[in-house]
Amino acid sequence: MIETAALSPPLPGHVVKEKVSREDWIMRGVLLAIALFLTVSILLPLYSLMSKGFEDKDGNFTGLANFTEFFSTPALSYSILNSLTITLWTSAIVLILAFTFAYGLTRSCMPLKSLFKGIALVPILMPSLLPAIALVYFFGKQGIISSWLLGYELYGPIGIVMGECIYVFPHALTIMLIAMAMSDARLLEASEALGASKIKTFFTVTLPGMRYGLVSAFFVTFTLVITDFGVPKVLGGKYNVLATDVYKQVVGRQDFEMGAVVSMVLLVPAVLAFFADRIVQRKQVAMLSTRAVPYVPKPSKGYDMAMLGFCCLVGFIILSVLGMAFFASFIKFWPYNMTLGLDHYQFDLMDGGGWASYFNSIELASWTAVVGTIMIFIGAYLVEKSKGFKTGRNLMQFLCIIPMAVPGLALGLAYIFFFNHPDNPLGFLYHTMPILVICTVTHFYTVSHLTAVTALKQMDPEFESVSASLKVPFYKTFRRVTVPVCVPAILDISMYLFVNAMTTVSAVVFLYSPDTTLASVAVLNMDDAGDTAPAAAMGMMIVFTAAAVRLIHSVLTRGLARRTQAWRNR
Amino acid sequence: MCEGKPMADSGAYLKVENLTKKFGDFTALKDISLEIFEGEFVCFLGPSGCGKTTLLRAIAGLDIQTHGRVEQAGLDISGLPPSERNFGIVFQSYALFPNLTVNRNVAYGLENRKTPKPKIDAKVTELLQLVGLPEQGQKYPAQLSGGQQQRVALARALATSPGLLLLDEPLSALDAKVRARLRHEIKDLQLKVGVTTIMVTHDQEEALTMADRIVVMNEGIIEQVGTPEDIYSRPESPFVADFVGTMNFLTGTAAGNGNVKLDGVELAAIGATDSAADGNPITICIRPEDIVTRGVTKDTDNAVPAVVETLEFLGSFYRVTLHTQGPERTEFRADFSINLMRDLDFFEGGNVVVSLPADHIRVYGEAVTHSDEAV
Ligand SMILES: Nc1ncnc2c1ncn2[C@@H]1O[C@H](COP(=O)(O)OP(=O)(O)OP(=O)(O)O)[C@@H](O)[C@H]1O
Numbered sequence: 051m052i053e054t055a056a057l058s059p060p061l062p063g064h065v066v067k068e069k070v071s072r073e074d075w076i077m078r079g080v081l082l083a084i085a086l087f088l089t090v091s092i093l094l095p096l097y098s099l100m101s102k103g104f105e106d107k108d109g110n111f112t113g114l115a116n117f118t119e120f121f122s123t124p125a126l127s128y129s130i131l132n133s134l135t136i137t138l139w140t141s142a143i144v145l146i147l148a149f150t151f152a153y154g155l156t157r158s159c160m161p162l163k164s165l166f167k168g169i170a171l172v173p174i175l176m177p178s179l180l181p182a183i184a185l186v187y188f189f190g191k192q193g194i195i196s197s198w199l200l201g202y203e204l205y206g207p208i209g210i211v212m213g214e215c216i217y218v219f220p221h222a223l224t225i226m227l228i229a230m231a232m233s234d235a236r237l238l239e240a241s242e243a244l245g246a247s248k249i250k251t252f253f254t255v256t257l258p259g260m261r262y263g264l265v266s267a268f269f270v271t272f273t274l275v276i277t278d279f280g281v282p283k284v285l286g287g288k289y290n291v292l293a294t295d296v297y298k299q300v301v302g303r304q305d306f307e308m309g310a311v312v313s314m315v316l317l318v319p320a321v322l323a324f325f326a327d328r329i330v331q332r333k334q335v336a337m338l339s340t341r342a343v344p345y346v347p348k349p350s351k352g353y354d355m356a357m358l359g360f361c362c363l364v365g366f367i368i369l370s371v372l373g374m375a376f377f378a379s380f381i382k383f384w385p386y387n388m389t390l391g392l393d394h395y396q397f398d399l400m401d402g403g404g405w406a407s408y409f410n411s412i413e414l415a416s417w418t419a420v421v422g423t424i425m426i427f428i429g430a431y432l433v434e435k436s437k438g439f440k441t442g443r444n445l446m447q448f449l450c451i452i453p454m455a456v457p458g459l460a461l462g463l464a465y466i467f468f469f470n471h472p473d474n475p476l477g478f479l480y481h482t483m484p485i486l487v488i489c490t491v492t493h494f495y496t497v498s499h500l501t502a503v504t505a506l507k508q509m510d511p512e513f514e515s516v517s518a519s520l521k522v523p524f525y526k527t528f529r530r531v532t533v534p535v536c537v538p539a540i541l542d543i544s545m546y547l548f549v550n551a552m553t554t555v556s557a558v559v560f561l562y563s564p565d566t567t568l569a570s571v572a573v574l575n576m577d578d579a580g581d582t583a584p585a586a587a588m589g590m591m592i593v594f595t596a597a598a599v600r601l602i603h604s605v606l607t608r609g610l611a612r613r614t615q616a617w618r619n620r
Numbered sequence: 621m622c623e624g625k626p627m628a629d630s631g632a633y634l635k636v637e638n639l640t641k642k643f644g645d646f647t648a649l650k651d652i653s654l655e656i657f658e659g660e661f662v663c664f665l666g667p668s669g670c671g672k673t674t675l676l677r678a679i680a681g682l683d684i685q686t687h688g689r690v691e692q693a694g695l696d697i698s699g700l701p702p703s704e705r706n707f708g709i710v711f712q713s714y715a716l717f718p719n720l721t722v723n724r725n726v727a728y729g730l731e732n733r734k735t736p737k738p739k740i741d742a743k744v745t746e747l748l749q750l751v752g753l754p755e756q757g758q759k760y761p762a763q764l765s766g767g768q769q770q771r772v773a774l775a776r777a778l779a780t781s782p783g784l785l786l787l788d789e790p791l792s793a794l795d796a797k798v799r800a801r802l803r804h805e806i807k808d809l810q811l812k813v814g815v816t817t818i819m820v821t822h823d824q825e826e827a828l829t830m831a832d833r834i835v836v837m838n839e840g841i842i843e844q845v846g847t848p849e850d851i852y853s854r855p856e857s858p859f860v861a862d863f864v865g866t867m868n869f870l871t872g873t874a875a876g877n878g879n880v881k882l883d884g885v886e887l888a889a890i891g892a893t894d895s896a897a898d899g900n901p902i903t904i905c906i907r908p909e910d911i912v913t914r915g916v917t918k919d920t921d922n923a924v925p926a927v928v929e930t931l932e933f934l935g936s937f938y939r940v941t942l943h944t945q946g947p948e949r950t951e952f953r954a955d956f957s958i959n960l961m962r963d964l965d966f967f968e969g970g971n972v973v974v975s976l977p978a979d980h981i982r983v984y985g986e987a988v989t990h991s992d993e994a995v
């Protein structure tokens with residue numbers, strides 16, 4: 051039979067072009083909009099920062115002159131060495147402590163495991179300034195146990211390392227716990243069955259099985275410490291590190307160009323650690339593909355007691371740091387008048403923005419949680435589930451990952467250069483609440499994005515295919531199925547964003563204005579002005595708020611689990 | 621359902637023409653052409669990785685082909701996204717929405733079409749009745765067994781009355797008993813609804829019992845298309861002969877007139893597909909169950925004297941391994957019923973005469989390597 055013209059045979063070699071449906075256009079549009087947001091909120095500011103490092107005060111290109119100056123000024127370049135010193139010390143100490151703690155929680159039959167885990171996570175609720183302030187009350191000149199330092203000075207490397215250890219402990223612990231939960235019990239059992247001693251099993255099976263977890267924990271600790279600004283700000287004394295240098299150059303000396311140079315130097319180790327961690331993570335995922343059997347420890351009295359003792363000690367240290375900050379904020383006049391009162395909570399009588407700072411912080415955290423969660427979840431959904439459009443999705447994936455590699459101080463400084471530039475049409479955002487929200491969402495974008503991606507990956511990849519075959523547009527399925535199924539992850543993300551927006555100092559310290567002072571910055575400024583007790587009080591306000599949000603989160607999560615258990619249990 | 625006759629010339633409802641699918645440098649489908657008629661139940665059968673799913677997804681528009689054309693009901697749908705095609709699909713994972721009840725799952729496609737609520741409810745009830753789950757509408761998927769989930773997925777795919785039903789290994793996640801029952805249920809359902817259906821499977825039994833026609837695939841090409849009877853009795857290639865059922869692959873030589881020689885014994889062969897020159901090596905194929913021994917003497921057509929090597933009891937029959945008595949001692953297997961074994965005196969090492977009936981012998985030109993799979 052004769053074919054009609056419309057149905058002529060296909061030309062060989064003719065590549066079939068997929069028709070892009072209206073829905074695909076919507077997906078691509080939204081994806082591009084979010085990519086555009088990230089371009090403006092991270093890529094362009096970073097570019098401004100970089101170019102600033104190669105300019106003089108008048109904006110003329112000077113090549114490497116600023117860098118030459120940096121490396122030839124010992125006061126500046128020494129900071130690199132100092133930063134590395136405290137970072138490596140902290141990493142070594144925290145890795146050992148967190149490993150042992152995690153080992154106790156997963157590989158022993160000690161009692162009260164969930165209590166200890168809860169205590170260990172407390173420092174997440176604090177701005178890093180707060181443990182540092184608490185240490186002042188312990189080991190400072192008028193501290194209650196200052197003699198324990200055997201005459202060594204708290205202000206300097208010792209204080210910084212102590213403070214950082216408390217600050218990063220929960221982060222390292224979380225990674226260790228995951229790594230331990232993933233390592234395979236069958237290997238341990240096989241080793242024991244072969245008659246290997248406990249010690250030998252530990253060194254030949256446990257430790258090698260944890261190597262990616264350990265390396266990953268090292269990189270996270272490394273990045274957090276080298277970019278942290280709160281602890282060295284309070285406890286650094288004359289000991290300069292890169293993070294405080296950025297602040298000093300910009301806020302103290304108004305030398306923005308040198309600030310840019312130092313923050314670029316700070317960017318290097320952060321970026322290196324970031325990429326190394328990505329590689330390791332990928333390896334770990336590959337190792338994971340076979341299903342691991344979780345280890346069930348057997349009781350062994352002496353060993354369990356030893357583990358309990360260790361966890362008690364660590365838990366006690368963390369709680370006493372929190373407790374010290376708590377009491378210090380109520381004590382009228384340390385150490386002369388030790389009666390309790392609410393004097394230090396009269397923030398309106400002090401510099402730092404008063405109670406308005408606190409409410410600004412709540413506002414910032416709420417906006418960050420709401421706007422950030424919506425944008426990040428939708429972004430992750432589109433990256434994971436949209437069809438075709440490879441370039442767009444790869445670009446987006448890349449943009450989502452960058453924020454993690456950028457230290458907060460560098461981000462904040464980059465925002466000054468970018469948004470405060472006279473030619474920037476977005477300049478009206480400068481010194482407003484929205485810019486703080488944009489900056490904070492961006493700062494914490496990556497971790498939230500990865501959480502969302504993990505949750506989305508666990509969903510059946512064919513939901514979208516099924517709804518397309520039923521001619522239900524993707525956004526309806528997104529609303530009716532994807533979001534309800536992912537509610538736990540969505541709650542996790544919003545809590546993470548809220549708590550971090552409350553506690554962060556590093557990025558926003560360059561961006562607040564008299565109208566948008568923040569609680570965490572108030573802690574910094576009050577401490578700077580010598581009002582240590584009010585600083586502790588404001589820090590405690592942050593802790594109370596973050597703890598309350600965590601509580602609400604766990605109540606919501608639990609209630610939700612009960613309500614949806616009919617369909618969640620498989 | 622699809623109204624009106626398809627206007628395509630050959631009358632095929634679905635036409636696949638010169639379809640090629642590449643993943644980077646790897647070609648998963650090589651120039652596939654295929655026609656499927658309205659109301660047919662077609663199975664894509666083949667080993668893992670041969671491209672069955674890829675072909676199904678190209679037909680659905682979920683992973684569009686690199687080259688070639690797909691035509692459904694006379695319309696060229698080659699480049700259309702899935703949402704603009706007319707099909708229902710059931711995945712191996714079922715992909716039921718976990719947070720919606722069975723009712724809401726089945727109604728999912730209807731709710732979007734501005735169908736009035738009472739009508740949706742009636743349709744859902746009818747569909748659940750049809751798949752045999754009338755009382756389960758209020759449950760969530762996680763509260764159902766695998767077989768029940770499978771049927772809900774089927775009901776959901778049928779709810780919008782698609783012109784084409786696509787099933788990707790719908791039964792492979794179920795245990796053997798449920799699988800066997802669902803085979804019949806799905807087949808009955810398909811007959812009742814009359815929807816053109818394509819099912820992907822790597823289970824030959826499934827394909828043989830359910831399909832009107834089977835498409836046997838191998839490494840991105842179609843080896844044979846035919847009825848289950850065709851595929852089983854008249855495999856057109858050694859691959860099909862090997863993949864479907866159990867087959868003896870015996871080395872012989874061509875002997876002229878379509879006859880073949882097996883270890884010196886000349887055999888007539890009707891199913892000879894290749895006319896190799898005399899004396900050339902060829903492969904002689906015969907299924908173990910087609911080998912006859914009751915009443916066979918040296919004078920029976922295609923009689924082959926043999927020696928019993930081993931007897932293996934397989935429940936309903938014995939699998940007997942024999943070898944020819946010539947110099948080559950060609951080994952082959954025959955399936956004999958228990959009944960037969962009781963009547964005849966078989967023992968290991970004993971001499972027997974068997975016949976390889978001419979109409980059951982398939983002959984292939986080249987020497988064939990094949991996997992010796994246990995069935
Ligand atoms: N997205 C993809 N990218 C690259 N290669 C692919 C992709 N999807 C399939 N393939 C390859 O194409 C070939 C055919 O795959 P397909 O999934 O169609 O096999 P199948 O016949 O359905 O097998 P199974 O019975 O295991 O499901 C395989 O070799 C597979 O590795």
Ligand SMILES: [Mg+2]
Binds near residue numbers: 672673674820
């Ligand atoms: Mg498949």
